[in-house]
Amino acid sequence: MGIFAVSTFNTDYILVKKENEMAALNKLQSTGKYESVNEI
Secondary structure, eight states, X not given: OOOEEEEOSSOEXXXXXXXXXXXXXXXXXXXXXXXXXXXX
């Protein structure tokens, strides 16, 4: 799965293709270190 990561001073963004959205969310949330703020 390809990702595009963008970091700013106070926020990090991880962008994935729509077809990989649920797999990416599940994987990131399973670590306990990430949360989804805005799902589009």
